[in-house]
Amino acid sequence: MSSIQTTAALDELLPDEPLAKAPDTAQIKESDEPFDPPAYMYKSKFTEFLWKLPQPVIALTSMIAVAIAITSEAMSPKALGEGADLLTAFLLFSPLLLLLAAERVWTKKKAWLLNWKDYAEDIFWIFTAAYIWIPLISDYYRTPISDAFEWIRENTFVPITLEATTIPGLILCAVVAQTAAEFIYYWIHRCSHRYMIAWRTHATHHHITKMSAMRSNRTHPTEFLALSFSTPIILALFGATPEVIAVSAALGFCNGWITHSNLPMRSSIWNWFFTSPEHHQLHHSHDFNDSNTNFGCGIIIWDRLFGTFSSSSYIERCGSGTGKQLSLFEQYALALYPDDKIKSL
Numbered sequence: 222m223s224s225i226q227t228t229a230a231l232d233e234l235l236p237d238e239p240l241a242k243a244p245d246t247a248q249i250k251e252s253d254e255p256f257d258p259p260a261y262m263y264k265s266k267f268t269e270f271l272w273k274l275p276q277p278v279i280a281l282t283s284m285i286a287v288a289i290a291i292t293s294e295a296m297s298p299k300a301l302g303e304g305a306d307l308l309t310a311f312l313l314f315s316p317l318l319l320l321l322a323a324e325r326v327w328t329k330k331k332a333w334l335l336n337w338k339d340y341a342e343d344i345f346w347i348f349t350a351a352y353i354w355i356p357l358i359s360d361y362y363r364t365p366i367s368d369a370f371e372w373i374r375e376n377t378f379v380p381i382t383l384e385a386t387t388i389p390g391l392i393l394c395a396v397v398a399q400t401a402a403e404f405i406y407y408w409i410h411r412c413s414h415r416y417m418i419a420w421r422t423h424a425t426h427h428h429i430t431k432m433s434a435m436r437s438n439r440t441h442p443t444e445f446l447a448l449s450f451s452t453p454i455i456l457a458l459f460g461a462t463p464e465v466i467a468v469s470a471a472l473g474f475c476n477g478w479i480t481h482s483n484l485p486m487r488s489s490i491w492n493w494f495f496t497s498p499e500h501h502q503l504h505h506s507h508d509f510n511d512s513n514t515n516f517g518c519g520i521i522i523w524d525r526l527f528g529t530f531s532s533s534s535y536i537e538r539c540g541s542g543t544g545k546q547l548s549l550f551e552q553y554a555l556a557l558y559p560d561d562k563i564k565s566l
């Protein structure tokens with residue numbers, strides 16, 4: 222089926238009325254935060270050129286570092302003992318620390334700068350995801366390389382197997398795995414902006430009023446459940462090896478942190494295929510039409526193919542509904558609220 226046919230068929234199924242209409246601007250509370258122009262202006266052509274570099278450099282460095290760690294004898298768990306886990310955690314999370322530091326220096330929008338209360342709440346979201354929700358869900362579904370997906374791996378109809386022993390091979394396999402997984406995620410995400418049953422799990426993520434690398438982890442536990450289908454199934458269908466899964470995870474984490482960052486990164490070449498912070502900031506826009514573009518959180522190619530891509534760099538504010546930041550309780554509870562109440566938040 223062609224991409225145009227697929228999009229037309231889905232649009233026939235989807236309701237005409239948007240799920241979460243933006244309220245009148247009169248309802249939006251005035252903010253005390255500093256005003257930033259809606260479109261970012263680089264200081265010079267040279268500055269604009271420099272901002273094309275960090276995204277590919279960070280993503281590639283992260284993948285290469287993890288690939289070296291898992292292919293090198295000297296860095297193996299046998300050689301490093303308990304230090305191997307610490308090293309893997311450092312390699313995975315160092316891009317996040319780097320991006321958070323960069324946001325303080327090269328801030329794109331001052332109104333989005335996090336305060337200490339924001340940092341504390343985001344750390345809470347990261348810890349609950351890492352230590353409660355993701356382990357609970359992965360225990361239930363098991364990991365992509367264990368029993369639950371073993372049958373899919375053994376009976377897959379996909380003629381390609383994602384396995385590699387060299388660093389370039391692992392990076393290529395990780396990009397293929399992420400691109401295929403994002404195809405499924407693209408449709409889950411697009412439907413979650415159109416169907417209330419899915420929007421109630423996704424709304425929490427759209428009620429953030431500031432962009433930051435920390436914010437990619439602000440995801441409702443029920444959405445983790447939905448997301449836990451896409452990547453593991455693709456990895457199992459392609460028979461991905463644990464090494465490919467590790468490098469693919471590095472790319473996935475990195476993409477999520479970079480695209481939520483409050484930094485003016487924009488690269489015409491890299492961002493033809495990979496999502497830029499600017500693309501994802503537009504997806505978080507308070508403007509209803511803008512938020513219905515750029516559904517790919519790490520890979521933007523599916524938006525380009527299925528007609529939902531926007532290259533606009535104009536974003537006045539991010540958020541959803543009334544545009545105010547919800548309390549921690551509301552962010553968790555909203556998934557259980559009646560439809561009208563969710564739309565009124």
Ligand SMILES: [Zn+2]
Pocket residue numbers: 410414423427504
């Ligand atoms: Zn969304």
Ligand SMILES: [Zn+2]
Pocket residue numbers: 426437481501505
């Ligand atoms: Zn997001």
